[in-house]
Amino acid sequence: EVQLVESGGGLVKPGGSLRLSCEASGFSFSRYSMNWVRQAPGRGLEWVSSINHSGSYIFYADSVKGRFTISRDNAKNSLYLEMNSLRAEDTAIYYCVRDNGLEYAYGLFDYWGQGNLVTVSS
């Protein structure tokens, strides 16, 4: 069974930093592209970032480019999102999401973690 378990969320002040982690199990993590998708409270879904299986292809939404960094450690079956210069509008549930793509992500999100809330507030 595919499982994605996020951790690292919480309350942070504007301008602060936070690192999200996602531990994967139940599939060959090193073969799949991965994504972060977020959902502001009571709002819709917004793709944030993607990374291919080897980490050689990385993409970001314009709203987070230059502030967020996605990475992965295939030896630890883990995905990360380093978030800096956080703003109130970054407040959201952040989901770790598997991409159906292997060598390259192509945006088909087939398995989702349970989500982790990040709140940016003074």
Added chain:
Amino acid sequence: DIVMTQSPATLSVSPGESATLSCRASQSVHSNLAWFQQKPGQAPRLLIHASSTRATGVPARFSGSGSGTEFTLTISSLQSEDFAVYYCQQYNNWPPGTFGQGTKVEIK
């Protein structure tokens, strides 16, 4: 970016009836469209990809259709567990994979 527009925003349906949800893309996405179901407090779940292919374990009462810019998700004989918010998402122009704003299917 491609804009995805879903209608209606809310659909009131009685259990056992069918529901038809619409999703329109601002430009052609061919058949690169997915549907997700999200229940309160839960993560989204992939229902349909490639416009009409059900994901693993999805009941046959869920069906998708369409191509280009117009898409439909039909839920036949709604069960209590089907009342949720449904999102469409295009992955033709990637990145970003843009989502619609959602349709809430509620009990009438």
